[in-house]
Amino acid sequence: MAADGEPESEVFEITDFTTASEWERFISKVEEVLNDWKLIGNSLGKPLEKGIFTSGTWEEKSDEISFADFKFSITHHYLVQESIDKEGKDELLEDTIPQSMQDLLCMNNDFPPRAHCLVRWYGLREFVVIAPAANNDAVLSESKCNLLLSSVSIVLGNTGCQVPLFVQIHHKWRRMYVGECQGPGVRTDFEMVHLRKVPNQYTHLSGLLDIFKSKIGCPLTPLPPVSIAIRFTYVLQDWQQYFWPQQPPDLDALVGGEVGGLEFGKLPFGACEDPISELHLATTWPHLTEGIIVDNDVYSDLDPIQAPHWSVRVRKADNPQCLLGDFVAEFFKICRRKESTDEILGRSTFEEEGREIADITHALSKLTEPAPVPIHKLSVSNMVHTAKKKIRKHRGVEESPLNNDVLNTILLFLFPDATSEKLLDGTSVTDNNNPPPDSEEYNLYNQFKSAPSDSLTYKLALCLCMINFYHGGLKGVAHLWQEFVLEMRFRWENNFLIPGLASGPPDLRCCLLHQKLQMLNCCIERKKTRDDGVKTSPSDKITNTYSGDAGKAGSQLGPDNLKDTDKEKGEVGKSWDSWSDSEEEFFECLSDTEELKGNGQESSKKGGPKEIANLKPEGRLRQHGKLTLLHNGEPLYIPVTQEPAPMTEDLLEEQSEVLAKLGTSAEGAHLRARMQSACLLSDMESFKAANPGCFLEDFVRWYSPRDYIEEEVIDEKGNIVLKGELSARMKIPSNMWVEAWETAKPIPARRQRRLFDDTREAEKVLHYLAVQKPADLARHLLPCVIHAAVLKVKEEENLENISSVKKIIKQIISHSSKVLHFPNPEDKKLEEIIHQITSVEAIIARARSLKAKFGTERCEQEEEKEDLERFVSCLLEQPEVLVIGAGRGHAGRIIHKLFVSAQRLTESSDEAAAMSLPEEELKKMGSSEERRQHSLSDFPPPAGRELILRTTVPRPAPYSRALPQRMYSVLTKEDFRLAGAFSSDTSFF
Amino acid sequence: MDEDVLTTLKILIIGESGVGKSSLLLRFTDDTFDPELAATIGVDFKVKTISVDGNKAKLAIWDTAGQERFRTLTPSYYRGAQGVILVYDVTRRDTFVKLDNWLNELETYCTRNDIVNMLVGNKIDKENREVDRNEGLKFARKHSMLFIEASAKTCDGVQCAFEELVEKIIQTPGLWESENQNKGVKLSHRDEAHGGGACGGYCSVL
Ligand SMILES: Nc1nc2c(ncn2[C@@H]2O[C@H](COP(=O)(O)OP(=O)(O)OP(=O)(O)O)[C@@H](O)[C@H]2O)c(=O)[nH]1
Ligand SMILES: [Mg+2]
Numbered sequence A: 001m002a003a004d005g006e007p008e009s010e011v012f013e014i015t016d017f018t019t020a021s022e023w024e025r026f027i028s029k030v031e032e033v034l035n036d037w038k039l040i041g042n043s044l045g046k047p048l049e050k051g052i053f054t055s056g057t058w059e060e061k062s063d064e065i066s067f068a069d070f071k072f073s074i075t076h077h078y079l080v081q082e083s084i085d086k087e088g089k090d091e092l093l094e095d096t097i098p099q100s101m102q103d104l105l106c107m108n109n110d111f112p113p114r115a116h117c118l119v120r121w122y123g124l125r126e127f128v129v130i131a132p133a134a135n136n137d138a139v140l141s142e143s144k145c146n147l148l149l150s151s152v153s154i155v156l157g158n159t160g161c162q163v164p165l166f167v168q169i170h171h172k173w174r175r176m177y178v179g180e181c182q183g184p185g186v187r188t189d190f191e192m193v194h195l196r197k198v199p200n201q202y203t204h205l206s207g208l209l210d211i212f213k214s215k216i217g218c219p220l221t222p223l224p225p226v227s228i229a230i231r232f233t234y235v236l237q238d239w240q241q242y243f244w245p246q247q248p249p250d251l252d253a254l255v256g257g258e259v260g261g262l263e264f265g266k267l268p269f270g271a272c273e274d275p276i277s278e279l280h281l282a283t284t285w286p287h288l289t290e291g292i293i294v295d296n297d298v299y300s301d302l303d304p305i306q307a308p309h310w311s312v313r314v315r316k317a318d319n320p321q322c323l324l325g326d327f328v329a330e331f332f333k334i335c336r337r338k339e340s341t342d343e344i345l346g347r348s349t350f351e352e353e354g355r356e357i358a359d360i361t362h363a364l365s366k367l368t369e370p371a372p373v374p375i376h377k378l379s380v381s382n383m384v385h386t387a388k389k390k391i392r393k394h395r396g397v398e399e400s401p402l403n404n405d406v407l408n409t410i411l412l413f414l415f416p417d418a419t420s421e422k423l424l425d426g427t428s429v430t431d432n433n434n435p436p437p438d439s440e441e442y443n444l445y446n447q448f449k450s451a452p453s454d455s456l457t458y459k460l461a462l463c464l465c466m467i468n469f470y471h472g473g474l475k476g477v478a479h480l481w482q483e484f485v486l487e488m489r490f491r492w493e494n495n496f497l498i499p500g501l502a503s504g505p506p507d508l509r510c511c512l513l514h515q516k517l518q519m520l521n522c523c524i525e526r527k528k529t530r531d532d533g534v535k536t537s538p539s540d541k542i543t544n545t546y547s548g549d550a551g552k553a554g555s556q557l558g559p560d561n562l563k564d565t566d567k568e569k570g571e572v573g574k575s576w577d578s579w580s581d582s583e584e585e586f587f588e589c590l591s592d593t594e595e596l597k598g599n600g601q602e603s604s605k606k607g608g609p610k611e612i613a614n615l616k617p618e619g620r621l622r623q624h625g626k627l628t629l630l631h632n633g634e635p636l637y638i639p640v641t642q643e644p645a646p647m648t649e650d651l652l653e654e655q656s657e658v659l660a661k662l663g664t665s666a667e668g669a670h671l672r673a674r675m676q677s678a679c680l681l682s683d684m685e686s687f688k689a690a691n692p693g694c695f696l697e698d699f700v701r702w703y704s705p706r707d708y709i710e711e712e713v714i715d716e717k718g719n720i721v722l723k724g725e726l727s728a729r730m731k732i733p734s735n736m737w738v739e740a741w742e743t744a745k746p747i748p749a750r751r752q753r754r755l756f757d758d759t760r761e762a763e764k765v766l767h768y769l770a771v772q773k774p775a776d777l778a779r780h781l782l783p784c785v786i787h788a789a790v791l792k793v794k795e796e797e798n799l800e801n802i803s804s805v806k807k808i809i810k811q812i813i814s815h816s817s818k819v820l821h822f823p824n825p826e827d828k829k830l831e832e833i834i835h836q837i838t839s840v841e842a843i844i845a846r847a848r849s850l851k852a853k854f855g856t857e858r859c860e861q862e863e864e865k866e867d868l869e870r871f872v873s874c875l876l877e878q879p880e881v882l883v884i885g886a887g888r889g890h891a892g893r894i895i896h897k898l899f900v901s902a903q904r905l906t907e908s909s910d911e912a913a914a915m916s917l918p919e920e921e922l923k924k925m926g927s928s929e930e931r932r933q934h935s936l937s938d939f940p941p942p943a944g945r946e947l948i949l950r951t952t953v954p955r956p957a958p959y960s961r962a963l964p965q966r967m968y969s970v971l972t973k974e975d976f977r978l979a980g981a982f983s984s985d986t987s988f989f
Numbered sequence B: 001m002d003e004d005v006l007t008t009l010k011i012l013i014i015g016e017s018g019v020g021k022s023s024l025l026l027r028f029t030d031d032t033f034d035p036e037l038a039a040t041i042g043v044d045f046k047v048k049t050i051s052v053d054g055n056k057a058k059l060a061i062w063d064t065a066g067q068e069r070f071r072t073l074t075p076s077y078y079r080g081a082q083g084v085i086l087v088y089d090v091t092r093r094d095t096f097v098k099l100d101n102w103l104n105e106l107e108t109y110c111t112r113n114d115i116v117n118m119l120v121g122n123k124i125d126k127e128n129r130e131v132d133r134n135e136g137l138k139f140a141r142k143h144s145m146l147f148i149e150a151s152a153k154t155c156d157g158v159q160c161a162f163e164e165l166v167e168k169i170i171q172t173p174g175l176w177e178s179e180n181q182n183k184g185v186k187l188s189h190r191d192e193a194h195g196g197g198a199c200g201g202y203c204s205v206l
Helices: A022-036 A086-090 A098-105 A116-124 A144-157 A205-216 A251-253 A260-266 A323-334 A341-346 A346-370 A380-393 A404-414 A421-429 A444-448 A457-471 A475-493 A512-535 A552-557 A565-569 A592-605 A649-661 A666-675 A678-690 A696-703 A736-743 A758-770 A775-798 A803-820 A827-854 A861-879 A890-907 A918-924 A928-938 B020-029 B093-097 B099-109 B131-140 B159-172
Strands: A058-065 A068-081 A126-132 A165-169 A174-183 A187-197 A227-236 A276-289 A309-316 A620-627 A635-641 A707-712 A720-727 A881-883 A944-953 A962-972 A976-983 B005-014 B045-051 B055-064 B083-090 B115-121 B146-149
Touching: A022 A058, A022 A144, A068 A827, A086 A165, A098 A126, A098 A187, A098 A962, A116 A126, A116 A962, A116 A976, A144 A165, A144 A174, A187 A962, A205 A227, A205 A944, A205 A962, A227 A890, A251 B005, A276 A827, A276 A890, A309 A323, A309 A346, A309 A861, A309 A890, A323 A457, A323 A775, A323 A827, A346 A962, A380 A976, A404 A457, A404 A475, A421 B055, A444 A696, A444 A775, A457 A475, A457 A775, A475 A512, A475 A758, A475 A775, A512 A649, A512 B099, A552 B083, A620 A696, A620 B099, A635 A696, A649 A666, A649 B045, A678 A696, A696 A720, A696 A736, A720 B131, A736 A827, A736 A928, A758 B146, A775 A803, A775 A827, A803 A827, A803 A861, A827 A861, A861 A881, A881 A890, A890 A928, A944 A976, B005 B020, B005 B159, B020 B045, B020 B055, B020 B115, B020 B159, B045 B159, B055 B159, B083 B093, B083 B159, B093 B099, B093 B131, B093 B146, B115 B131, B115 B159, B131 B146, B146 B159
Parallel strands: A126 A165, B005 B055, B005 B083, B083 B115, B115 B146
Antiparallel strands: A058 A068, A068 A126, A165 A174, A174 A187, A187 A976, A227 A276, A227 A944, A276 A309, A309 A881, A620 A635, A707 A720, A944 A962, A962 A976, B045 B055
16 A cells, blocks of 8 residues: 555554565655646546547646666646536446546547557547656566556556556657556556567458457457448658759859849748658548458458548658758858958958058049040949959959959949949939838838848848858958948048938937948038038039938927928038138038128118127028017027037947946036037037027027026006016026036037047948958848848748748747847847748748649639648648548549659659650549559558557456457558557456 | 845936926935926936835936937937836926827837836926826827826825836836747647657657
């Protein structure tokens, strides 16, 4: 008896376990586990519904136990079911046989598509397995096997557990189990035979029936009828007529010219090998009775074509090589490389760089002079190549990883403005296959923190990906990056805006690299405005490449009076007259003369200028609509102001860190405000310059209108007048605003210190770019690559319309957006995303492969086509799919044809003349007699034959209870197995 | 020192100039009301540790200037914030009307989509109310925000506002852990055990 099964007794009764053997301890441990899992007694569930083994949920519980120092795992496998209420349980008759014994006879779940082997063999909904814990451990010797089996017997007897208990014996791969199930007065023994070679008499039904009957050893005559279920499985491996169409794209052909650089923006897609490797057809006779059919060693009635049930499953190639997945995964690998660009390309590169840059600028200045040879307006990238060629001369040809054609194509793709007149249109070049702006797809960059799909950054990511895969791997990447950085410097030095970037301050929703490029563009833009001011005469129109959507959110929020400064900016800097010597120090602006001219006209309209405070107004932008100066009623002018400095997220981060470090004390807060007041001071100075003699009240009314409070008061004469004053907080003595106002001198923006030092910022960006290792670059751009890959997968899915894939893509997007928003996403999570993308690619490739095989496109009848498409999509999503109409249905006929043609090819492989189309063959088959003969040879020998034999007979004596008996057999090429469950009466024998 | 602090949360206060953002913050951190508080220039910053449901959280609160001209700076402070307090002045309808703009900006610059937003109608101690409580409530519901009316002057609702916000943030999974344990997508079923492999698991006949 088990020690812990006993209730504590009142009397002190000492039980001595000190001498208990290992065996006893093992048994009591197993009993303990069964108790813990509450597997004691009979718990009858509902009768098993059809297909529940597949549609239901299986769970398992595990524990570890040891026999001496040998470790076993004990696992309870069970189908999750609603528990039957307790009262019902109490009413159960004492002699009800255990659930598992009843299940042996249930025919609703024969041949489940996916199940534990014991479920498949015995039809069990619940069982416990004891198996060696380590994968390569095994219970081999017969005596040990017997010992285990008798332990099982004892445990079941002791506990009253009615769940079958199995032990796994021999090597694990043999899947050998023996087991037992006990109920009140009844027992079922689970036995098994496993052979490598099949004895001849077991290859057919009649032989198996013989062995079943002899095992039962039924004393009755005649024997009750045996019910039979049979399934033959046929495997199709040769998809002879279909060659897998996908070829890796030939890149040299792309570069060759006619397709053009556009192809660089496209990602490859699809599996390189057939992702569907096998088709398994299972033909099933679910319910036969002995004597109805004949199946012996000379003849068989079992014609697969006639089988009442057909079901199909496909076997998918494990991890088929997929282009898109490979592409992204290879790119991701760069993230782990440690080498710097220098180390990859060789030391000499950087030393050369300086000189070569000089060469480029020189070459360009030649180009801007009237040239005798007609050249396209500008060819930046060609210039770069010239430089590159020179570098190569120094270094030796073989060291340049990218050949000129490839590099040229890429640079033209990245910088379309370099070829021709397009330069002046700025960013107008867009791929025609890009999603329209404002669409959900286009705004994906927002979620991925990548870059818009028509941006330079995004294109660069795709090019690097391509280079990495096809052209020189890491070296190619380093080389292209180096060229890219050169081009950036070239553009900065020569005032060419970088194409493919939205204008305005860096977009913080994009990746840092994109922000850096935008920052550089801001610098170029300011420098260009300044330099253009030098070169062009005042009457010249300034070409401004801004598309006008600068600072979207900012302009939405900006008040009317400030909003316009952006637009006006284009006009700024028309003349050079007032340019001071220290040009780097000052923000530049309208010339005095011109402005005065303008002002004069305006003032004369109003009836002549009034002189105030002896100061000439300077740096006026325009007159404020309504306001006039408080002290003299002059119109209030909005000044030209300096634009605040554009910032990238790393700069902002730095800044906020500095600000936070100042702490929360009053001094800290004061210092913080002071540090941020540069812009306020500058605006005050501009305002003072534009409005000579003004007061803080004037400034506040324009700048922070809510801080000027106006009230209607009745004066001494009884008139209602508007009286205004500064808000309380503005009136606090020596608050920052007052302080700043007092310090501010009337200086127009153009003569103020620059708030934004474009030269310094540009150099900082260029340096940042230059020191990026390929690994850094890959990390910067990975979000763009993932973004592109998701768009690609989406696009391909659209063609196939697979609903499950749609769902997965949605999950990938939300998952990625979570992962990519973290500053340094973990590699593991990134890998997971890439893996998910690859899986989706494989699913789509499988769908295509199946559609091709089943010829859904060739199907003419609309209804049939729909059915077939549904069938194909089920094949992808379900482990096994029923063929409606079995061999006579539409899908069934196609499958038949597939087998026939595969058979023909095997049969006639020796014959010179191969058979033509199988369709004619099928038509010829007239009578069913003829057909049967034919169809037998239409299929290869079954790769698997499964049989289930069942009956209910009394054992061991004729007067014993009639109990369920079952035998399952499976025969495959290299394997033969008999799994029998034989029940007997333990009370009456 | 901060060993028992569960997490540091970044919180942002935004809204039109003069609605009382700095005053609310001062009331929360120092429990005072200072009528002599200057208009904020750029951003200001305060820290306070509070305890919600027994969890201690350190709050790093960024108080932004509502003044238009400083706004070009503020979007950067939206980055990484877990909570946002959007304030309007119940005695000035125009500050309520502008809320849409603020939400727009939030949407544009927030780096995460599960950020917790709270709407605060301030200055309820004043007589000349222009925005009804129901209007604020409706707005908050429409944009799925927390809502409370408060007064930095009389202290009404201030503590409660910050506590509610923090509680909500802590309840939002993945928002405050630096490492969110999302499991990712399960794509394939258990792979079939093929060939002669051990059958610990599930398999088909072939
Ligand atoms: N009566 C009353 N006045 C308040 C309350 N809160 C703030 N104020 C006053 O409103 C004015 C503006 O308050 P601030 O806290 O400076 O406003 P803010 O939102 O920080 O303004 P900016 O810094 O310009 O964005 C001050 O004069 C405060 O004294 C309140 O609850 N009740
Ligand atoms: Mg403030």
